[in-house]
Amino acid sequence: MTQAETRQDDQHLLETVEHSVLRLLSGFRDPPARLEITAGAVTVTAEWATAEGAHGTVPAVIARASADTPAAPIDDRLLVRAPTVGVFYLAPQPGSPPFVQVGDPVGAGQQIGIVEAMKLMIPVTVDTPGTVLDVLATDGAAVEYDTPLFALSPAEAG
Secondary structure, three states, X not given: OOHHHHHHHXXXXXXXXXXXXXXXXXXXXXXXXXXXXXXXXXEEEEEEEEEEEOOEEEEEEEEEEEEOOOOOOOOOOEEEEOOOOEEEEOOOOOOOOOOOOOOOEEOOOOEEEEEEEOOEEEEEEOOOOEEEEEEOOOOOOEEOOOOEEEEEEEOOOO
16 A cells, blocks of 8 residues: 555545544533543544633634554545435446546536435536546545545636
8 A cells, every 4th residue: 555545545444434523422412521532543632721802711623633653634635525424426327437537627516426325316417617636536436425425626716
C-alpha cells in the first residue's frame, strides 16, 4: 500500500469515526466532559469546556485527531459526498460506461454518480465546476449520508 493510499484509508477511517461519534453524541442530553475513541491507527478525542454565550453557557468542543501515519496535507480538493444512505453506482446502469472518470472535467449541476435508496435512484451532482481527481468509493458499495464519493480539483478562475 502506498503512502497516499494509507493516508486516504486513514482519512476515510477518521471520517467514519467522526460520523459515528456525532451520531453517538446526539443521544446525550448533556455531552460528556471527555470522549476518546480509537479505531485502527486513528484516535479522536473530544473535550467540552464551558464558554459564555449570548444565552448562558454553551459547550465548546475541542477535537484532536492523530494517526500513526502523517496527517493528510491540507489541500483545496472539493469532495462530492453521498446525498443519502444507499448503494453507490458509478454508471447509469450495469454494463454502461461510468458517468465520469479520473481526469474528466465536470460542470456545476452535472450528474457524476447515483445512490440507490429504497429503489429510488438519487443523482450525485457537482456543485461547482472542476476536474475529477479521484473516485473515493467503490462501485456498488454501501454508503452513508455524507460519505465522500469523489475528489475534484476546483476549476481555475479565468
